[in-house]
Amino acid sequence: MEDYLSSGLKTLFVYLFILFLFRLMGKREVGELSILDLVVSIMIGDIAVLVLEENDKPFIRTIYPMFVLAMVQIALAFFSLKSVRFRYLMDGQPQIIINQGKIDEKVMRSQRYNFNDLLTQLREQGISDLNEVQFAILESSGKLSVIRNSQGKKSKGIETPYPLIIDGQMQEKNLAYIGKDKYWLLHQLKKHGDLNLNEVSICGYINGQFYIDKKESKKKPKA
Structure with missing residues (x-):
């Protein structure tokens, strides 16, 4: 019975300690975590598992690495606020x-x-036509920020976009959905x-x- 009580109290303390560390590191949405935040979060989670499993070592010694990681993350976040180069x-x-x-295919690569x-991230923002997009910015968190074309026409009713070619590869299933074949597509091209x-x-x-975006030419202009 004492073992169960001790294990339960230990788990509760680790939970509260991790909650304290994350509050100390600052509030960030899960979708906006930087690579640094993600690495620290994973490492703290892994250490917490070891803390709960290792009963033969002093408790303070086992949770100390989590505290060190939190301090490192806070220090790096401070330097990021002070220096744009360091933040990038x-x-x-x-x-x-x-x-x-x-x-911009070069940036995508x-x-x-x-x-x-x-296309997935554009659809998640309710954009089905690439002609509606003026700028799309891939944030450091991996989120796509989109600025719509002010002159773009909003579609009436529900329209389903059909990618027919992606990176030079014909999408035959989508051709079948619109009742066309590859010969029709080649004719359109x-x-x-x-x-x-x-x-x-x-x-x-x-x-x-149609919306067609040509690949960038890899040939260098002659001098």
Whole structure:
């Protein structure tokens, strides 16, 4: 009985101690955690498990690493407030994914951010047509901030976007959804500048309208 009581009190104390540490480190939403915050949170969680399992070591000694991690995180957060360069070094820098309606593939590659990620996050914000987007910024937390095109037309009723080409790959299922085939798509590409599949980063189809974003040319201009 004493073992159960001791284990329960120990668990309660560890819970309250971790709660205190996180309050000490500052309030941050889960979706806005930086890489540093995430690493510290995971490490504190892992140490807490060891604290509850190790009964042969002094209790203060087992929780001491959690306190050290919290102090390190607070110190780094302080330096981040004082120095923009240090903040970008620790948390990363926001990156513009869509600039004036044009997708920046170089930035996407550097952030290991693919077109499916982009379309998913746009849909989560109620955007089904890429023509509505003027700027899309990938924040250091991984969240996509979108500035809509003020001249973009809002769709009437519910419209479903159909990506037909993603990174040069034809999406045959989506072609079937709209009752078309690959020959129709190739014909449409020919009408829109005689394009090949491997020249297209993304091709969308909504409400009978096409959105085509060409891949950036990798060829360097001649001197």
